[in-house]
Amino acid sequence: xxxxxxxxxxxxxxxxxxxxxxxxxxxxxxxxxxxxxxxxxxxxxxxxxxxxxxxxxxxxxxxxxxxxxxxxxxxxxxxxxxxxxxx
Numbered sequence: 001x002x003x004x005x006x007x008x009x010x011x012x013x014x015x016x017x018x019x020x021x022x023x024x025x026x027x028x029x030x031x032x033x034x035x036x037x038x039x040x041x042x043x044x045x046x047x048x049x050x051x052x053x054x055x056x057x058x059x060x061x062x063x064x065x066x067x068x069x070x071x072x073x074x075x076x077x078x079x080x081x082x083x084x085x086x087x
Contacts, residue, residue, distance in 0.1 A: 006049040012043040035067025055084045
């Protein structure tokens with residue numbers, strides 16, 4: 001989405017699967033579960049061009065783990081703000 005001449009907002013969604021389970025025999029691996037669904041990843045990004053020499057963006061990610069991971073019940077979040085200076 002263009003929120004103005006120099007401001008963009010984007011959204012990406014990734015549904016991640018594994019080609020096979022890492023715990024096929026169900027021997028209670030401490031990290032990997034017995035499923036093939038790795039999870040859902042949502043990304044929101046706002047990018048701004050202040051002038052030809054200064055750009056910045058703000059990124060938010062949310063990862064919702066699937067049954068591929070053992071005992072992974074909480075969502076994970078990632079935030080980043082980046083400033084780029086060009087000469």
